[in-house]
Amino acid sequence: MISRRNLIIKRIPSRTENLLEVREFVGTAARSFGFSEEDIANIVLAVDEACTNIIKHAYQYANDREIEVTILPSQQSFEIRIFDNGKAFDPEALRPPNLKEHIGHHRRGGLGVYLMKRLMDKVEYSFNPGKKNEVRLIKYRSTSSVVSGR
Amino acid sequence: MTDFKIHQRDGEGVSVIELKGYLDAHTAPDLETAFQKLLTEKKYNIVVNCRDLSYISSAGLGVFMAYVEDIRKNKGDIKLTNMTPKVYNVFDLLGFPILYEIYKDEKEAIVRFNVLK
Numbered sequence: 281m282i283s284r285r286n287l288i289i290k291r292i293p294s295r296t297e298n299l300l301e302v303r304e305f306v307g308t309a310a311r312s313f314g315f316s317e318e319d320i321a322n323i324v325l326a327v328d329e330a331c332t333n334i335i336k337h338a339y340q341y342a343n344d345r346e347i348e349v350t351i352l353p354s355q356q357s358f359e360i361r362i363f364d365n366g367k368a369f370d371p372e373a374l375r376p377p378n379l380k381e382h383i384g385h386h387r388r389g390g391l392g393v394y395l396m397k398r399l400m401d402k403v404e405y406s407f408n409p410g411k412k413n414e415v416r417l418i419k420y421r422s423t424s425s426v427v428s429g430r
Numbered sequence: 431m432t433d434f435k436i437h438q439r440d441g442e443g444v445s446v447i448e449l450k451g452y453l454d455a456h457t458a459p460d461l462e463t464a465f466q467k468l469l470t471e472k473k474y475n476i477v478v479n480c481r482d483l484s485y486i487s488s489a490g491l492g493v494f495m496a497y498v499e500d501i502r503k504n505k506g507d508i509k510l511t512n513m514t515p516k517v518y519n520v521f522d523l524l525g526f527p528i529l530y531e532i533y534k535d536e537k538e539a540i541v542r543f544n545v546l547k
Contacts, residue, residue, distance in 0.1 A: 395488050
């Protein structure tokens with residue numbers, strides 16, 4: 281059960297220039313949760329990838345839409361929920377990246393979804409196009425990854 | 431606000447571009463411009479020194495992928511050097527070490543180009 285008072289929320293306009301601010305916001309929260317520097321870097325990158333996907337695909341670079349990043353720390357896990365109200369896309373439709381194929385076709389996208397899976401313990405999506413899409417990124421607290429126990 | 435800087439040094443037959451700061455979806459177009467300029471100038475032997483690169487996301491890696499084919503078609507290459515472990519980890523997760531030469535030091539990469547001449 282997640283206590284409402286533990287919620288940390290940030291809303292940003294859908295512009296790539298705001299990615300730095302989101303990374304700092306998530307990094308600070310992950311650090312105070314007690315994660316190792318490696319885990320913090322992985323979480324920050326996964327959130328960056330999720331927000332970048334929203335800006336590119338859900339909002340198609342419209343720069344006046346909103347992205348909401350909510351952090352829900354609990355005893356066992358650190359969960360980030362990222363909301364948008366743009367277009368939905370099916371992450372399962374994306375095949376795992378084949379780098380050779382990417383290079384041959386001058387492709388440069390499709391790596392973010394794969395990276396998020398590799399960086400986090402769990403990645404979940406729910407879609408309600410135009411109303412509310414949600415990406416949930418979860419990292420569990422583990423004894424090996426925690427620097428300072430809380 | 432610029433969180434990313436590119437500095438180009440041209441040596442004998444090899445161009446070195448130094449990356450500094452944060453390479454993400456916001457700053458990746460700057461790297462793209464740098465590669466386009468190198469292609470226009472027909473400079474195909476490229477070493478990318480990542481010593482001062484603090485951060486990279488897939489948007490940044492995508493730029494390397496978009497240009498390497500054209501560069502290799504012209505008998506050149508993009509060789510990457512001086513990565514911090516944090517930055518290397520991202521390249522590694524996406525399988526870059528199989529398709530790109532990554533060196534600890536810029537000098538090693540330059541030597542490789544000169545050996546292949």
